[in-house]
Amino acid sequence: MLSKPSKVLFVITVLSGGVGAARLLSALSGETDPREITAIVNVADDLVLHGLTICPDLDTISYTLAGLNNEELGWGLRGESWRVMEELADLGGAAWFRLGDRDLATHLYRSQRLHEGATKSDVTRELCAHWGVKVRLLPVTNDEVSSEFETEVGHLTFQQYFVSHQHNVKVERIDFVGARKARATPEVLEALEECSRIIIAPSNPLISIDPILEVPGVRSILERRRDDVVAVSPIINGAALKGPADRLLAEMGWEVSSVGVADFYEGLIGTLVIDEADAALSDDIRARGINVRVTTTIMADPANAQRLAQVVLS
Amino acid sequence: MLSKPSKVLFVITVLSGGVGAARLLSALSGETDPREITAIVNVADDLVLHGLTICPDLDTISYTLAGLNNEELGWGLRGESWRVMEELADLGGAAWFRLGDRDLATHLYRSQRLHEGATKSDVTRELCAHWGVKVRLLPVTNDEVSSEFETEVGHLTFQQYFVSHQHNVKVERIDFVGARKARATPEVLEALEECSRIIIAPSNPLISIDPILEVPGVRSILERRRDDVVAVSPIINGAALKGPADRLLAEMGWEVSSVGVADFYEGLIGTLVIDEADAALSDDIRARGINVRVTTTIMADPANAQRLAQVVLS
Numbered sequence: 250m251l252s253k254p255s256k257v258l259f260v261i262t263v264l265s266g267g268v269g270a271a272r273l274l275s276a277l278s279g280e281t282d283p284r285e286i287t288a289i290v291n292v293a294d295d296l297v298l299h300g301l302t303i304c305p306d307l308d309t310i311s312y313t314l315a316g317l318n319n320e321e322l323g324w325g326l327r328g329e330s331w332r333v334m335e336e337l338a339d340l341g342g343a344a345w346f347r348l349g350d351r352d353l354a355t356h357l358y359r360s361q362r363l364h365e366g367a368t369k370s371d372v373t374r375e376l377c378a379h380w381g382v383k384v385r386l387l388p389v390t391n392d393e394v395s396s397e398f399e400t401e402v403g404h405l406t407f408q409q410y411f412v413s414h415q416h417n418v419k420v421e422r423i424d425f426v427g428a429r430k431a432r433a434t435p436e437v438l439e440a441l442e443e444c445s446r447i448i449i450a451p452s453n454p455l456i457s458i459d460p461i462l463e464v465p466g467v468r469s470i471l472e473r474r475r476d477d478v479v480a481v482s483p484i485i486n487g488a489a490l491k492g493p494a495d496r497l498l499a500e501m502g503w504e505v506s507s508v509g510v511a512d513f514y515e516g517l518i519g520t521l522v523i524d525e526a527d528a529a530l531s532d533d534i535r536a537r538g539i540n541v542r543v544t545t546t547i548m549a550d551p552a553n554a555q556r557l558a559q560v561v562l563s
Numbered sequence: 564m565l566s567k568p569s570k571v572l573f574v575i576t577v578l579s580g581g582v583g584a585a586r587l588l589s590a591l592s593g594e595t596d597p598r599e600i601t602a603i604v605n606v607a608d609d610l611v612l613h614g615l616t617i618c619p620d621l622d623t624i625s626y627t628l629a630g631l632n633n634e635e636l637g638w639g640l641r642g643e644s645w646r647v648m649e650e651l652a653d654l655g656g657a658a659w660f661r662l663g664d665r666d667l668a669t670h671l672y673r674s675q676r677l678h679e680g681a682t683k684s685d686v687t688r689e690l691c692a693h694w695g696v697k698v699r700l701l702p703v704t705n706d707e708v709s710s711e712f713e714t715e716v717g718h719l720t721f722q723q724y725f726v727s728h729q730h731n732v733k734v735e736r737i738d739f740v741g742a743r744k745a746r747a748t749p750e751v752l753e754a755l756e757e758c759s760r761i762i763i764a765p766s767n768p769l770i771s772i773d774p775i776l777e778v779p780g781v782r783s784i785l786e787r788r789r790d791d792v793v794a795v796s797p798i799i800n801g802a803a804l805k806g807p808a809d810r811l812l813a814e815m816g817w818e819v820s821s822v823g824v825a826d827f828y829e830g831l832i833g834t835l836v837i838d839e840a841d842a843a844l845s846d847d848i849r850a851r852g853i854n855v856r857v858t859t860t861i862m863a864d865p866a867n868a869q870r871l872a873q874v875v876l877s
Contacts, residue, residue, distance in 0.1 A: 298675065299615070300613075300670075300674030300677075300678060301613070330646050332644050332665070333664045333668050337671055340668055341672075341689075341693060350664055351646070351647075351650045353647045354648075355650075357651055358613075358651060358654045358655075358656040360615075361613040361614065364611070364614060375655075376654070
């Protein structure tokens, strides 16, 4: 059992998807000065719906760090109401992607600011300042990137795959449209270069982390700094806690285990943090030249989340 | 005093702005089969705000004809709530243009359908079908037209002039940007050609009716059919009941009276309906070759509105 270390001051940068990253960032904020934490956030799930620009991962993280996240739902804002969606459904409108009244205000704010010429980075900074979020959130790029899926039922956008089909169809190919031409913002590249540690959150490697890595410049910094890169495996005992990471690993030809995650990140990470349930896989992972740390990676219990944060920072 | 005529069946087309037109259309629906009424609606007040396409005149008319209009406010929907606006104001967003939660559903629906490739005409037809509106509402064009103002405080968009400044600044020039290049929809031209009577609602001549007339094809049909065109004056006793019609007439160099309205519409109308308060102006108007009908034109009282509708149809 780990003894609680004294607070450490680390400048860290975390490659982040949505819920898993939000929990890790929240736990890390308890272990080090949150102003020394930068999250580089996936934008390939972002969508325009009803004319509104919606950034699910940025919103999940900022809502969580602001303490405004809806724990019952597992997404969105607490104290939410649904008047607009009810009326929209009554009109026969596209109500499959549920947007609460409070949440809509975020999207209206963002859409108007983008229309006025602000960037996604600007809007994120403004919203975080308003909510008192101290961790610095950076969309990986202000250019458009979108995850698209070739599946057994045809071509799907991210939200069609994730929400409409509830990721319950076989995927044949994943494309990050626009990623290769997208430019990482200068703050993103600087945060990756200048931090003392880069952490890959236990987000979905294939659809949350990969579209960050695909933005030119990001992958090569990780390759160069791999000894400073620590990933947390999102796979425990052959399954993802949440979402389709396990299924997608299999469909894309990777082993569905922390070994598969180590293979996926090979060349990019120096250390993989895996769950106690997978301790027996340690030697297989080390054989790939990757250090292994074993701890409880399930963050539902705050004490576990804190312990994971300590391991990641140690 | 007029005796109530038996119901008449007229195919009529009404050039329409917002509130005044909505009331007249509502009254006309009580006097003839609403399915024989077409409203050609101004779109030069339409705006994109928060990424949403908002059509104030189309919405005012459809809400009123559906019986959903908010009579206390004088705009928007009844039973409205304001959760999204409250949250948006809290975020420091642009909350000067108040959009209720129910109203927002309309704009979300429209914006999504436009994004999918539908036209404003399509969306209007869908919303009216949903609400059971029998009068046919046609945006004059599906192309972009916007009223813009050169004023003593500089260049203003319609909503900056109307809402932010509450039309309380001196206007030097009004431009309908895009109007000359806009194409009237085929349904609009057909409705103007084939109706038995064209009515100009008591909307603001300078900012509600003029941008309809400026769309190529519209003015020339009225010129050719002027004997079948009946306008209702929005000026009573030298003042507008609502809005800046009086002020704008003066600023643009017209007499602020029903005589000024007759001058503004000269060559386009065969008959002008004026209020009893202005009966003394009848000879001046007739001297311009325009017939005059005198009645109560204030529609706040439903009985008056019905009488006005009867006069317009007689």
